[in-house]
Amino acid sequence: MAQERAEPIGGEEEDVAAVLAARRKKLEKIEALGIDPWGQRFDDRDLIAAIRSRQSEIRLLDEQNEKHPLPKTFGAEGFDMRQWLAEKKGKDFEGPRVRAAGRIILHRDKGKLQFIDIRDWTGRIQLFVGRDQVGPENWELIQCLDLGDLIGVDGTLRPTKTGELSIFADKIHLLTKTLDPPPAKHQGLTDPELRQRLRYVDLAYNEGSLERFLQRSKIVQSIRATLTGQGFVEIEGPTLHTIAGGAAARPFKTHHNALDMPLVLRIALELHLKRLMVGGMERVFELGRVFRNEGISPRHNPEFTMLEVYQAFGDYRSMMDLTERIIQNAMLAIGAGPTVKWGDQEINLSAPFARKTYAELFAEHTGVDPSDWAGVQDYATSIGVEVANRHPDVVISEIFEERVEDQLRGPVFVMDYPASICPLTKRKQDNPQVAERFELFINGMELANAYTELNDPDLQKQLFETQLAGMDEADSMARMDHDFVRALRNGMPPAGGLGIGIDRLVMLLTGSQTIRDVILFPLLRPE
C-alpha cells in the first residue's frame, strides 16, 4: 500500500503530503467559486485593538426594549453572562458595525456555526460565523478556510451568550490563502533553529514574538527621540572601512573590484564620528549595524546594532547622565519598569545607577588592592592567571573580567579603568595611569561603554604605535589610522563619547535571554 502511494504518477506534485494536498484542493475549489485566493485591497478596516475598545457602545435590549450597557465586570474573571442576561430579561444586542482583517489562528467548527479567532498586529478577536447569517454563497467559501488564512470580516460587535466579545459576521472575505500549515496551535514553533529560520512563522504564530519586535522598534524610536530632543544630530557613517578601527575585534574582509582594493566592514562607529566633531558637529550620533568576525553566543551575533554618541565639551560623566536618561525613556516607551524581569531575577533600573571605581570593585571582589602589584601577582597565581612578562594592567584586567564582571548585578557604572587598556581615552589629569572611562554592567552583561575622548594627536599616535609594537595586530583595538591622527591635529574639542549595545539593551528591557530573540534574522548556517 505504501508502495502504491509512493509511486510517482504525475511527477513531484504527487509527492506532497496529504496536509498540503488538502490546502491545494481548497485553493482550486476557491478558484472554481470565482474568488481570487490571493485577495485584493481591503479598505477601511479597523484594527482589532480599536474594535475591542468599542465594546462600551454595545447595548442589550430587554423585553421592554430598554437599553443596557455591558456591566463593568464584563470580560472579567467570574463574570456570568447567562446570569446577567436572565436578570435583565435580555432579548437582543445592538452593537457597532465593524470591519476587521487578520490571520486565522484558531477555529472551532460547530456544524452550521463556526467560531474563528483572528489576529492582527494589535490583538485577537473571535468571529461568530453562522451559515444563515452569512448566506449560502459565502458559506461555501468559509468551508474552504484553513488555519493561517488571512481573512477580512464585516459584522457587528457583540458578546456571545457565554460572554466573549465577538464580531458577528455578515460576510467573510478571503484575503490570502495559506498553503503551508501552521505549527502546533498552542506550542507554536519551539525549536529555536526553526524559529529563526522561519522567522515569519515565528512572528505570525508564536505568542509574544511579534510583540517583542514591535517593542524593539519602540525602544529604538525612543532612543532617537531622546537624543534629538537634546540637540544631537544623527548621521550615517561609512560601513566599508579601509582600517577596522575603534574596537578590538576581527573584521569581515571584502574587496572593491573597480579600485582593486581590500576593504573591511566596520567594527565600530567611533573614529568617523570623532572626525565629524573636528568638523564642528558638536552633538552627533549614529545608530547602526557593526560587524565582528567572531564567535556566536547567546550574547553575540556577528552583526549587531550599536549606538555611539559624542558630545563636544562634555566628558564621561555627562555620558553617565545621558545613559540613564536613554534607558529610562526606552523603558517608558514600552511601558516597562522601573523593574524588569531577567530570568528569575528582578532588576531595578531606577536612576541614578550606582557609580563605583574599577579599583574599588576590584578590591571588593578579590580582597586585593590593585595598586599592590605583589598582592595582585599572588592572587593571579592563585586563580591560574598568567603573570610572567605581562603588564600589570593586563593581569588586573584579566582578573577583573574573570572574577568581578559576572558578579555585577547592577546596574552599576564601573569607572576609571587602567589607562594602558584604553588607547582612545583621555587620562585623568592628576593620574595618567587611569583613564576616564566607564562601562555599564547590568546582570553581568556589558551594556554601555564610554570615555572622555582622547584628543591629543601626539599621544594618540604614540598609543597606536606602542599598542602595535606589543600586540598581534588582529587582537589590538589600536590599529594605526594616520588619517584619524591628522584629524586630531586639526582640533577635536574635548568630549564625552558613549556606546550602547542596542540588542543587549532590548534583551534587558524585554526579558529576552538570548540575543537571537531580539534580532529578526540572526546569522544561520545555510539550510
Next chain:
RNA sequence: GAAGGCAUAGCUCAGUCGGUAGAGCAACGGACUUUUAAUCCGUAGGUCCUGGGUUCGAGUCCCAGUGCCUUCACCA
C-alpha cells in the same frame, strides 16, 4: 575552535532488553447555530538527519558527516 546533549508524522513529543512505528494537535469524511485548546464517531498520514558498519534482524549499538542547543574559548 573544544566538550557534552539533541535530530522520529505538517507541528509538539513518546518509543522498554536490538524484533520491523505510537500519541496529541493539524488534515480528511460524518454529527452539532453560542464554542473557548469545543466535543463525539470514523479515515489517512513515516527517507526514524545523511552515509557506512556490527547483526538473522538497527529508530535503538558502533564509526564518520551535517545541523541545532548548552557550556567553554574567541569577543569593548
